[in-house]
Amino acid sequence: MTAAGRRGDAAQALPDVGLDGARRWHGEAVRIADVARKLRELRSGDDSDVHSTLTRVMNLVVWAPDAPSATDVEALADALSTHHPSRAVIVRPAGGGDGIDARVEVMSRPDHPGGKGLQVEQIVLTLHGAVASHAASAVIPLLRSELPTFLWWPGAPDPASLQFTDLASVADRIVTEAGRDMRGAEAVARLVAVVASVDAPVTDLAWAAISPWRQLIATSLRGDALLRLRAGAARATITGPAGEPPLEASLLAGWLDHVLGPELVTSVAAGAGHGAVQGVRLDVDGACLLDLACGDSTATVTLRTAAGGPRCLSLPHPDRGSLVAGELELRGRDESFEEAVAAASRRRD
Amino acid sequence: MADQEVEAAIDLGARLTRSPPPAAIVIFGASGDLTKRKLGPALFNLAHQRLLPPETAIVGFARTTVSDDEFRANIRAGIDAHSRVEVTDESVWDGFAARLRYMPGSFDDPDAYGRLAALLGELDATMGTAGNRLFYLATAPEFFPVIAANLGRADLSREDDGRFARIVVEKPFGTDLASARTLNDELGQVFRERQVYRIDHYLGKETVQNLLVFRFGNAIFEPIWNRRYVDHVQITVAEEIGVERRGGYYDQNGALRDIVQNHMMQVLALIAMEPPARFDARDVRDEKVKVLRAIDSFGEPSAAQWALRGQYTSGWVGGERAPAYRQEQGVEPASATETFVAMRVEIDNWRWAGTPFYLRTGKRLPRRATEVAIQFKPAPHLPFASTAVDEIEPNLLALRIQPDEGAALQFVAKVPGPKIALRPVNMDFAYGTSFLQSSPDAYERLLLDCMLGDATLFTRWDEVERAWEITDPLVQRWRDGDDGLALYGAGSWGPAEADVLLAREGREWRRL
Numbered sequence: 003m004t005a006a007g008r009r010g011d012a013a014q015a016l017p018d019v020g021l022d023g024a025r026r027w028h029g030e031a032v033r034i035a036d037v038a039r040k041l042r043e044l045r046s047g048d049d050s051d052v053h054s055t056l057t058r059v060m061n062l063v064v065w066a067p068d069a070p071s072a073t074d075v076e077a078l079a080d081a082l083s084t085h086h087p088s089r090a091v092i093v094r095p096a097g098g099g100d101g102i103d104a105r106v107e108v109m110s111r112p113d114h115p116g117g118k119g120l121q122v123e124q125i126v127l128t129l130h131g132a133v134a135s136h137a138a139s140a141v142i143p144l145l146r147s148e149l150p151t152f153l154w155w156p157g158a159p160d161p162a163s164l165q166f167t168d169l170a171s172v173a174d175r176i177v178t179e180a181g182r183d184m185r186g187a188e189a190v191a192r193l194v195a196v197v198a199s200v201d202a203p204v205t206d207l208a209w210a211a212i213s214p215w216r217q218l219i220a221t222s223l224r225g226d227a228l229l230r231l232r233a234g235a236a237r238a239t240i241t242g243p244a245g246e247p248p249l250e251a252s253l254l255a256g257w258l259d260h261v262l263g264p265e266l267v268t269s270v271a272a273g274a275g276h277g278a279v280q281g282v283r284l285d286v287d288g289a290c291l292l293d294l295a296c297g298d299s300t301a302t303v304t305l306r307t308a309a310g311g312p313r314c315l316s317l318p319h320p321d322r323g324s325l326v327a328g329e330l331e332l333r334g335r336d337e338s339f340e341e342a343v344a345a346a347s348r349r350r351d
Numbered sequence: 352m353a354d355q356e357v358e359a360a361i362d363l364g365a366r367l368t369r370s371p372p373p374a375a376i377v378i379f380g381a382s383g384d385l386t387k388r389k390l391g392p393a394l395f396n397l398a399h400q401r402l403l404p405p406e407t408a409i410v411g412f413a414r415t416t417v418s419d420d421e422f423r424a425n426i427r428a429g430i431d432a433h434s435r436v437e438v439t440d441e442s443v444w445d446g447f448a449a450r451l452r453y454m455p456g457s458f459d460d461p462d463a464y465g466r467l468a469a470l471l472g473e474l475d476a477t478m479g480t481a482g483n484r485l486f487y488l489a490t491a492p493e494f495f496p497v498i499a500a501n502l503g504r505a506d507l508s509r510e511d512d513g514r515f516a517r518i519v520v521e522k523p524f525g526t527d528l529a530s531a532r533t534l535n536d537e538l539g540q541v542f543r544e545r546q547v548y549r550i551d552h553y554l555g556k557e558t559v560q561n562l563l564v565f566r567f568g569n570a571i572f573e574p575i576w577n578r579r580y581v582d583h584v585q586i587t588v589a590e591e592i593g594v595e596r597r598g599g600y601y602d603q604n605g606a607l608r609d610i611v612q613n614h615m616m617q618v619l620a621l622i623a624m625e626p627p628a629r630f631d632a633r634d635v636r637d638e639k640v641k642v643l644r645a646i647d648s649f650g651e652p653s654a655a656q657w658a659l660r661g662q663y664t665s666g667w668v669g670g671e672r673a674p675a676y677r678q679e680q681g682v683e684p685a686s687a688t689e690t691f692v693a694m695r696v697e698i699d700n701w702r703w704a705g706t707p708f709y710l711r712t713g714k715r716l717p718r719r720a721t722e723v724a725i726q727f728k729p730a731p732h733l734p735f736a737s738t739a740v741d742e743i744e745p746n747l748l749a750l751r752i753q754p755d756e757g758a759a760l761q762f763v764a765k766v767p768g769p770k771i772a773l774r775p776v777n778m779d780f781a782y783g784t785s786f787l788q789s790s791p792d793a794y795e796r797l798l799l800d801c802m803l804g805d806a807t808l809f810t811r812w813d814e815v816e817r818a819w820e821i822t823d824p825l826v827q828r829w830r831d832g833d834d835g836l837a838l839y840g841a842g843s844w845g846p847a848e849a850d851v852l853l854a855r856e857g858r859e860w861r862r863l
Contacts, residue, residue, distance in 0.1 A: 032534070033669065033670070033671070034670045034671075035470075035670040038754075059776065059777075070553070103672045113763070127670075129670070132672075133667070133670045136667035136668075136842070137672070138668035138717070139666075139668055139670055139671075139717065139842045140669065140670030141668060142717040142718050143591065143669055143717065143718040143719070145718075146747050147718075147720060147722070147749070147751070147755075147861075147862075147863040148751075148759040148761065148779065149777065172862075233478060242831050331774070332765055332774075333774055333775070
């Protein structure tokens with residue numbers, strides 16, 4: 003469809019109210035001003051008997067590069083709204099001429115049992131043609147100016163691409179998932195480039211995913227154990243799947259490099275289990291100081307230390323939505339993450 | 352009871368606290384855009400709310416020759432397109448339309464004013480307009496003097512026997528200080544100051560009026576509304592649109608004359624002024640003039656250091672390509688007219704000494720937003736060991752004038768969890784979800800106030816003059832081309848030089 007044809011065939015549906023009480027509207031070849039106006043109409047058109055409070059704590063901008071990922075992120079963004087009520091703007095590039103299609107949804111969510119409803123908003127913009135590289139111009143008018151803006155990029159963004167840099171310019175914090183597209187040194191190098199290319203703080207879900215491992219290591223290395231590790235010839239071995247290590251393993255290795263000092267020798271080895279990280283072992287002077295290993299079940303980990311026998315601990319594996327939710331709690335720079343990424347990029351396995 | 356007491360009792364019983372006397376409203380330039388988009392719908396809405404006495408007549412006066420019925424049809428088209436209240440009952444429209452009359456005539460033809468006087472006399476007799484006149488000049492400013500002079504010659508400016516004659520003029524009031532003084536002198540030869548109502552439609556906006564209510568109706572804000580607690584203030588008037596069909600007009604004026612000298616100076620005055628003793632025209636406007644007098648005019652060093660102008664080049668706005676300003680219809684290809692202004696203003700008084708006010712306005716910015724942001728100083732000490740002081744965002748009060756009208760107060764709260772982690776949160780008030788009734792259009796309020804003789808929301812001559820005195824040096828400087836024009840891409844927040852203006856003092860513009 004040509005650009006002229008697309009612009010001339012604007013079709014706009016009347017709002018409808020779903021069985022779930024959500025008020026929806028969609029339009030093709032629309033102007034952003036129309037989308038903003040429809041959003042206001044849907045917000046003020048709540049004629050239910052339940053008084054709804056419009057609550058938002060953030061703007062959430064999500065890049066959905068294709069239809070399957072768009073479906074995924076829409077569902078996740080909807081789930082996130084239960085504890086991060088937001089105005090979510092999901093951006094999808096598409097071919098087929100120039101122009102913007104839009105879908106707007108204003109939904110009510112219960113906040114407390116038996117309490118009042120909260121309204122949250124979701125806007126899906128399908129950007130056809132050149133506007134996909136200028137998505138910020140379409141997104142900015144839809145954001146609430148008094149709220150922080152998070153950009154969630156469910157993949158490894160290309161810092162040289164206009165699509166990424168354009169949207170990154172509107173964000174107060176950026177959450178990536180580089181490990182969905184890359185592994186090993188390539189993934190680490192990409193993260194280094196992304197962090198350097200933008201002003202906003204960047205984090206990655208792989209970093210959030212290894213939080214339980216970092217917490218276990220931090221609580222296990224206390225007092226004498228830490229002193230021995232820093233004083234002797236220390237070695238860290240991270241076990242993961244065969245082949246190029248997943249980003250989680252690379253970041254964990256980088257973190258250990260950074261916190262335990264440049265004398266630490268780290269390596270990532272293939273294991274027989276499941277999961278991006280299957281175990282961490284710290285040796286000093288040839289003797290095992292700490293060994294964390296998943297068994298058949300990845301829900302628990304067995305801890306062995308020089309000081310004591312095996313103990314079974316729970317190892318939470320937050321789902322993708324929970325990981326994103328955790329990152330949306332934070333605003334500032336995560337210096338530990340940035341240092342871990344830098345250290346990981348310097349590693350030579 | 353005396354007549355006035357009876358009237359007041361009736362009004363009180365009918366909950367009519369602001370009922371004006373009947374009048375003949377004459378709109379000069381009635382065939383123009385302002386009448387269609389604003390004045391016609393505003394008058395209809397006032398009538399719909401029973402705020403316009405049934406005896407009020409509306410006379411359109413313009414050079415175009417149309418009949419009464421054609422004029423009514425034009426007004427109806429404007430109402431259908433732009434009114435916040437739809438015509439749901441044709442009999443209501445018929446009643447309103449019966450008040451509309453049209454008189455073709457040239458602004459500089461004395462005979463036309465004689466005919467107008469005769470028509471107004473007829474309306475007094477047949478409709479009961481009671482000899483009250485309201486002359487609305489919805490014309491280009493160049494016609495203001497000739498219209499005023501002819502009204503004087505036709506004896507239409509005289510007030511006697513309790514009847515009023517008022518003239519309403521739109522901004523811009525002059526194009527610089529000298530022309531503003533000349534215009535005021537010309538109007539002053541026919542009308543007294545109390546008869547002149549200078550419109551700045553921003554003052555008619557609910558959210559602008561709410562600035563005063565917010566400040567002086569709530570005890571908690573006044574004690575911190577000063578240099579001790581406020582780090583700086585940002586006032587932003589951002590437009591996403593270009594010049595659209597107004598290229599020819601805009602190219603002769605620019606952002607400084609179109610927005611800064613009037614709207615922004617008014618908002619600045621309301622934010623910075625001292626509390627008036629009474630909310631009436633004299634006291635409120637006295638305080639506005641007082642604070643404007645505490646602002647230095649831009650001299651040679653300050654104009655170079657603390658004010659800049661810009662012009663947009665092509666880019667993307669609202670998901671659409673936007674041409675450069677110089678490519679817009681009606682704009683000179685080599686135009687040096689500014690579409691963006693940023694400046695730093697300091698108010699030399701006890702309340703604000705040392706606290707900068709940063710103003711910015713521009714066309715083709717990423718979004719439409721008019722806002723006042725009061726940035727408070729950071730907490731002097733934070734007892735939370737795990738969070739450094741400089742990581743905490745200081746409190747901020749954002750007063751949104753348009754769109755999403757309302758206010759938001761930003762403060763920090765503890766993030767649930769085992770440690771002390773702080774995160775900014777917002778306490779938000781939105782007009783749209785707090786009140787059932789929609790806000791009236793600014794012109795509804797202003798027309799009503801003018802008919803009531805309440806000039807509180809209109810600018811007095813000394814306010815206008817002082818605003819020109821502050822900005823006129825920039826007008827002269829930029830007219831002579833002494834300062835560079837900083838270019839910015841459409842869809843950006845302005846030229847990089849505007850960021851430097853704040854960065855020099857360790858600050859940055861709010862991203863809206």
